[in-house]
Amino acid sequence: MTELFAFLLTGLTVGFVYALVGMGFTVIYNASGIINFAQGEFVMAGGMIMVFLLAGGIPYLPAYLLAIGLTALLGVLLWKLTDLSRDSSQESLIILTLGYAIFLRGAAEVVFDKELHTLPPLLGEGHLTILGATLSYQALLVMAASVLIVAGLWFFFRRTRTGKAMIAVSLDPDAARLMGISLKKIWVLSFSLAAAIASVGGILLTPITSTNYEVGIMLGLKGFAAAITGGLSNPFGAVAGGLILGIMEALVAGYLSSEYKDAVAFVIMLLILFFRPGGLFSHRGVQRV
Amino acid sequence: MRALARRWNLRPALGVTALILALVPWMLSNDFYYEIAILALFNAMIAVGLNLLMGYAGQISLAHGAFAGLGGYIAAILTGRYGLAPLFSIAVSLGIMALLAYGLARPILRLRGHYLAMATLGVGIIVSIILNNEEELTGGTDGMSVESFSLFGHTFTESWEWYLLAALHLLVLLWLAQNLIESPLGRILRSLHDSERAPASVGVNVARYKSLVFVISVVVAALAGSLYAFFSGFISPQEAGFNRSIELVVMVVLGGMGRLYGAVIGAVILTLLPQLLTSFEDYQTLIYGAIIIGVMIFMPKGIVSLFDRWRRRG
Amino acid sequence: MLEIRNLTKRFGGLTAVDDISFRVAKGHIHAVIGPNGAGKTTLVNTISGVYRSDGGSVWLDGADITDTPTDQLVYRGICRTFQNLEICGGMTVLENVMLGFDRYLSKGLWPTLLRSRRLLEDERRYTERAMHLLGLIGIRDYAHQEARNLSYGILKKLEIVRALATGPELLLLDEPVAGLNPRETAEVAELIRTIVADEVTVILIEHDMRMVMDLSDRITVMHFGKKLAEGTPEEIRNDPEVIEAYLGGRR
Structure with a gap:
């Protein structure tokens, strides 16, 4: 029982990070129809920038804000590049964003280094004991921050003018433009928002799992799997998707095989794509003829 | 045959390619150069096969690295562990890969665009995780050594022998691919790229031809992957990894999607690139990424499109 | 019927x-x-x-x-056309019509790969028929142009010709x-x-x-x-x- 509970807690912690990455995917996808394969690199960038800002002697809070801000700026930069692209076929865009991912990885190698880095836990090394299972303060922080971000985004999309405009764009870009919504603004916003969300995930996760220039690959792909599992058209589906993947992964690692834990997310994603391509929560098939 | 003639007549291109392949060995002054040339030829084979799927039929695959690598592993294991003759183990490997591709084709190729990209990516990653973890069979992350390649009692040891083998394979493949493209079957494949309803409305069983081209491209990848494994005498999970799959896709796109010789040019450039960049060791990934971004932004139709422009003017 | x-x-x-x-x-x-x-x-x-x-x-x-x-x-x-065009834009007008003849043409893998004589012969015969059909409705001149560059009117006709090609x-x-x-x-x-x-x-x-x-x-x-x-x-x-x-x- 305690064991199961411990696995669930681990799964939830990681699951929330997948959820944050997955939400970033859906935010950009809904605003622009682009799948940004560099989403995982935003996570990496957040963590790495934070590490090096702290190492440069900048205090925690300013470093934190600066890391998020710089990553968001990176998002804007990627949008600017995407905007330059003349050919907008889906294949080209997929490869373009894969190019971003490789470029950012290469840049991290050069600007920072290839070493493994970690951060001191924000609330110290302490932990809670729940039903015999331990939960570090940092993991708790990951969950709390994720819940806050999800709630914030919910508020943003449902209650604010800009958020509603983003939803409108995803439903019908032409109609939205006719209503006076600036598509460019929405696109820039979606890229920076997705980058910012991911960077928070990266910063909070670093004390738990450490980070290096390559950490974004797997996180990005699993975040994508989370988004597919929950349904690409729905940011909150990605949260559920992320949590499901995180928990399943932890359970497989705990009870079956730790070697194959990385495959879990992709197996689930494939099953979803084969049998319910619109995501777990959809009523109808998508992208089928 | 006007109906089948594309912007370029492909026939002379095959002759030119053969001529270039015959001349290249004079530039290969040592075994290291040979090694790179041979790798480029095998890459070109995979890219030509992948181009049939991606460029012509319009179905993206982010798993072809995995298919090539898995094909190589199967052939290597059959020879190394079970003592099968290399030729026979390659044949078995291709058979297995064809079946695998056929089984995957229906559920996967029902998807399109991003969903198809993601599904193939998922398959590729699962394959690479399996190769990494089944240490008993594959040697795990460290990879495994592969027996030397022998054919009818003759063992391939010299670089030039391998070069010849690879070049012949590529030429035959190009000839077959050309015949395929310039045929009713090729016309169906190209129609899939633009609209699936159009071919269906004139009696084409769309799913069947998508499966066919998928199987063909996987078999070609597995063939090149197997031969390369025997050539290098070693195979590791990197050969089947996500980055490898991306690299192959970039070859096709860099050269020009849906252009037969574009894939060859893309493969050659992308194989040489890391060699040219060795002096910038730390910047290699960065430059590689920048090239992909630059090509996609400024030359989305690939390098071959530059020749088109030049030709139109001339 | x-x-x-x-x-x-x-x-x-x-x-x-x-x-x-x-x-x-x-x-x-x-x-x-x-x-x-x-x-x-x-x-x-x-x-x-x-x-x-x-x-x-x-x-x-x-x-x-x-x-x-x-x-x-x-x-x-039975063959149909579409209200919103379903034409292969990347192929020429002639190729679109040839697609319509698909049911009469061999798609066997080996004849295709080895370029069998019958395949080439059929291809030439049906190319002539396609040109004839295009001539009948007066869009023969566009036969070798990529469909995506042509006007809506021509493509509408092309779709009917393609359907006719299926016999x-x-x-x-x-x-x-x-x-x-x-x-x-x-x-x-x-x-x-x-x-x-x-x-x-x-x-x-x-x-x-x-x-x-x-x-x-x-x-x-x-x-x-x-x-x-x-x-x-x-x-x-x-x-x-x-x-x-x-x-x-x-x-």
């Missing part, structure tokens, strides 16, 4: 095709008309296997062909003149007459009232998914219900 019995198609709560029945006689032009949203295109899509029906059946010369996939219908002599006995034309100018409309009408003269039966889904009245042997009128009336052009013209539906539809 074709009989539709109580065909029904629902989308969620909406019944787009509601219990439609009619017979199409061989060699006839049978038009299906109705105001926008009457379910005409859904009817075509359900007959041609794009959508799965929710009730009723479709019979061809006494054989049940309900829910047969589009591609298999071609082998039973159909029954042709379903979904709004073949929508978006065409009067001259092009007249040309397409003429083309449809020629097609029927060759003993091809036509089901014509159309908006253009004048063309329908001129061409059709029989007309079925749809309204909100249901069959409102059926008869000769003369009968339809004078049917008070039809007049009401059309005037009501325009209000």
Whole structure:
């Protein structure tokens, strides 16, 4: 029982990070129809920038804000590049964003280094004991921050003018433009928002799992799997998707095989794509003829 | 045959390619150069096969690295562990890969665009995780050594022998691919790229031809992957990894999607690139990424499109 | 030749095709008309296997062909065109027509890869026929141009030619003149007459009232998914219900 509970807690912690990455995917996808394969690199960038800002002697809070801000700026930069692209076929865009991912990885190698880095836990090394299972303060922080971000985004999309405009764009870009919504603004916003969300995930996760220039690959792909599992058209589906993947992964690692834990997310994603391509929560098939 | 003639007549291109392949060995002054040339030829084979799927039929695959690598592993294991003759183990490997591709084709190729990209990516990653973890069979992350390649009692040891083998394979493949493209079957494949309803409305069983081209491209990848494994005498999970799959896709796109010789040019450039960049060791990934971004932004139709422009003017 | 019995198609709560029945006689032009949203295109899509029906059946010369996939219908002599063009833009006009001959051409892997003589011979023969067809409707000059660069009018004609290439006995034309100018409309009408003269039966889904009245042997009128009336052009013209539906539809 305690064991199961411990696995669930681990799964939830990681699951929330997948959820944050997955939400970033859906935010950009809904605003622009682009799948940004560099989403995982935003996570990496957040963590790495934070590490090096702290190492440069900048205090925690300013470093934190600066890391998020710089990553968001990176998002804007990627949008600017995407905007330059003349050919907008889906294949080209997929490869373009894969190019971003490789470029950012290469840049991290050069600007920072290839070493493994970690951060001191924000609330110290302490932990809670729940039903015999331990939960570090940092993991708790990951969950709390994720819940806050999800709630914030919910508020943003449902209650604010800009958020509603983003939803409108995803439903019908032409109609939205006719209503006076600036598509460019929405696109820039979606890229920076997705980058910012991911960077928070990266910063909070670093004390738990450490980070290096390559950490974004797997996180990005699993975040994508989370988004597919929950349904690409729905940011909150990605949260559920992320949590499901995180928990399943932890359970497989705990009870079956730790070697194959990385495959879990992709197996689930494939099953979803084969049998319910619109995501777990959809009523109808998508992208089928 | 006007109906089948594309912007370029492909026939002379095959002759030119053969001529270039015959001349290249004079530039290969040592075994290291040979090694790179041979790798480029095998890459070109995979890219030509992948181009049939991606460029012509319009179905993206982010798993072809995995298919090539898995094909190589199967052939290597059959020879190394079970003592099968290399030729026979390659044949078995291709058979297995064809079946695998056929089984995957229906559920996967029902998807399109991003969903198809993601599904193939998922398959590729699962394959690479399996190769990494089944240490008993594959040697795990460290990879495994592969027996030397022998054919009818003759063992391939010299670089030039391998070069010849690879070049012949590529030429035959190009000839077959050309015949395929310039045929009713090729016309169906190209129609899939633009609209699936159009071919269906004139009696084409769309799913069947998508499966066919998928199987063909996987078999070609597995063939090149197997031969390369025997050539290098070693195979590791990197050969089947996500980055490898991306690299192959970039070859096709860099050269020009849906252009037969574009894939060859893309493969050659992308194989040489890391060699040219060795002096910038730390910047290699960065430059590689920048090239992909630059090509996609400024030359989305690939390098071959530059020749088109030049030709139109001339 | 074709009989539709109580065909029904629902989308969620909406019944787009509601219990439609009619017979199409061989060699006839049978038009299906109705105001926008009457379910005409859904009817075509359900007959041609794009959508799965929710009730009723479709019979061809006494054989049940309900829910047969589009591609298999071609082998039973039924071919369709699309209201919104489905042309392969990256291929030339000629290649698009050649695609229409697909059922007559060998796609065997070995003959293809080894470039068999028969394959080449067939290809040349059918290329000639394709050029002939293109000549008949006056777009031969565009044969070697990429379809994506051509005007809507040419592509509309091209789609009919491509359908003809399959050698159909029954042709379903979904709004073949929508978006065409009067001259092009007249040309397409003429083309449809020629097609029927060759003993091809036509089901014509159309908006253009004048063309329908001129061409059709029989007309079925749809309204909100249901069959409102059926008869000769003369009968339809004078049917008070039809007049009401059309005037009501325009209000």
